[in-house]
Amino acid sequence: MSLSLQKFENEKTLVHTFAEQICKQLTAAIAERGAAYLVVSGGSTPLPLFRELRTHAIDWSAVTVVLADDRWVEPGSTASNARLVKEELLKDFAAAAKLVELVHDYASLKDAEQLAQQRLHGLPTFDVVILGMGQDAHTASLFPCSDSIHDVFSSHADIVALQPSTAPHARLTLTPKRLLDSRQIYIHFNGEAKFKVLQQALEATDPEQAPIGYFARQQQVPVASIYAA
Incomplete structure (x- = not known):
């Protein structure tokens, strides 16, 4: 099992093809x-994909959407991944899907972590996991700059809280262990600059220094890189 690379000439073609593939996998599940379980990431890259997915008339009532990570912010904040998914994905046909939010208690990060762990506990193997990638090779909220990144990679929990030193807000993120409990992982990004980041991450020997490389190299779950030039 090795990383599959799927390159598209433009984002429109990528989004159309990628959405169809995801919907086929969810329908098969x-x-x-x-039931089907879909893990999504935040940021601007997946927005066109979200808008395309929600137009597909699959049985969304049988789909549970899980966030790969979220910032520890108030629910209405523009920095909230939960808000983003509600506004951009869970509309039209996809309005029938269920969402597993990670941030439940704004008063205490530790309480929020425990509540998220309770909500994630018992969820079965994910069917599709869509990961993004930052210029620093982070994915989800697995940041190389976090002091606790070593503990995150060795954690047996489903979710952990951490504080990046070069990104705003404390975070709640699914652990590598939980993300790998899936049937398919996609790494979704745009541009040749990001492709170079992935290439460098693939060569990194320490997964904590280039977390996306860890998922791209692992042999446990089929993984495909989906990107537009």
């Missing part, structure tokens, strides 16, 4: 197991 529903047919086989009665």
Whole structure:
């Protein structure tokens, strides 16, 4: 098993093809197991994909959407990934899907972590995980700059709280262990600059210094890189 690279000439073609592939996988999961579990990331890159996915008339009532990570901010904040997904994905046909939010208690980060762990506990293997990638090779909220990144990679929990030193806000993020409990991982990005980041991450020997490289190199779950030039 090795990383599959899928390059598209433009974002429009990528989004159309990628959305169809995801919907096929979700539909197959529903047919086989009665439900489907989709993990999504925040940021600007997945917005066109979200808008395309929500126009597909699959059985969204059987789909549970899980956030790969979120910032520890008030629910209405523009920095909230939960708000982003509600506004951009969970509309039209996809309004019937269920969302597992990570930030439940704004008063205490530790309480928020524990509540998120309780909500994630018992969820089955994810069917599709869509990861993004930063210029520093972070993915989800697995930042190389975080003092606790070593503990995150060794954690047996489903979710952990951490504080990046070069990015705003404390975060709640699914752990590598939980993200790898999936049937398919996609790494979604745009541009040749990001492709170079991925290439460098693939060569990194320490996963804590280039977290996206860890997911791209692992042999446990099929992984594909989806990007537009």
